[in-house]
Amino acid sequence: MMKQMSARAHVALGQTFLLGTLLMIAMLLGIIPDEERALLEGRATLAEAVAVNGSALVTQSNLNRLEATLGLIVGRNDDLLSASVRHESGRALVTIGNHQELWRPTAEAKSTGSQIVVPLWSRDRPWGQVELRFRPLRSEGWLGYLQGKELQLMAFMSLLSFGLFYLYLGKMLELLDPSEGG
Numbered sequence: 001m002m003k004q005m006s007a008r009a010h011v012a013l014g015q016t017f018l019l020g021t022l023l024m025i026a027m028l029l030g031i032i033p034d035e036e037r038a039l040l041e042g043r044a045t046l047a048e049a050v051a052v053n054g055s056a057l058v059t060q061s062n063l064n065r066l067e068a069t070l071g072l073i074v075g076r077n078d079d080l081l082s083a084s085v086r087h088e089s090g091r092a093l094v095t096i097g098n099h100q101e102l103w104r105p106t107a108e109a110k111s112t113g114s115q116i117v118v119p120l121w122s123r124d125r126p127w128g129q130v131e132l133r134f135r136p137l138r139s140e141g142w143l144g145y146l147q148g149k150e151l152q153l154m155a156f157m158s159l160l161s162f163g164l165f166y167l168y169l170g171k172m173l174e175l176l177d178p179s180e181g182g
Contacts, residue, residue, distance in 0.1 A: 008173060012165035019161050020154060027150055035149055036137050039079075040113055046073070046080075047111075047132055051118035054085065054130050059122045067094040070130075079135045085120070087128040102133045113137055 026032045050073065057066040063085070070083045074096045082097030092099070109117045109129065114136045120127045138144040145151065 008166060008169045011169055012162055015165045016158050016162040020158055023154060023157060032150075032153070039137060043079075043113075043116060043132070043134055044111075046077070047116040047118045047130065050083075050130050050132065051120060055121045055127070058085075058120055058127050063093055067096070070094060070096045080132060081135055082133045084131045085128060086131060088126055093128075097133075099131070099133060103131060 023032070027034075050070070053069060054066055057063070057069070066085060070085070074080050074083050082095070082099035082102050084092050084096070084099045084103065085094035086092050104115065106112065106115070111117050114134045116132045116134070118130045118132075120129055138147040
């Protein structure tokens with residue numbers, strides 16, 4: 001009986017690995033939706049829209065309207081924690097929310113998943129930038145990796161499928177056992 005259980009466990013484990021491989025291929029092909037990527041694309045689209053509107057408003061020297069627009073956008077988006085309009089000189093002219101404490105300056109003003117920097121233009125010349133600080137999509141380090149939806153899906157499917165495969169194989173091997181004489 002012990003040998004049969006071991007064989008059953010090995011076959012169930014093999015089937016589980018096959019299922020896991022199929023899930024990874026589906027993720028790589030984009031068949032399984034990537035929620036994090038969709039959120040990042042949405043944030044980038046919002047930042048571009050703010051920059052286009054902001055460039056028009058700084059060209060008109062209408063910082064009050066830009067501040068009101070940014071305030072409305074931050075107020076209506078739970079993931080957007082703060083925003084700022086920074087002149088080319090480095091001086092913040094408009095600040096919404098607790099931007100000074102939340103913003104982490106990066107080398108070369110690069111955007112990340114939680115901080116987006118978009119240039120503002122005035123009459124075909126660089127004028128400054130809009131800085132948008134979003135809520136991080138996941139924690140940093142190993143905890144963030146464990147919070148990833150892909151890993152959670154793989155773990156859920158692997159555990160559940162192994163248990164089901166194991167039970168199914170047990171029943172099938174019992175039915176197919178020639179020593180039963182049935």
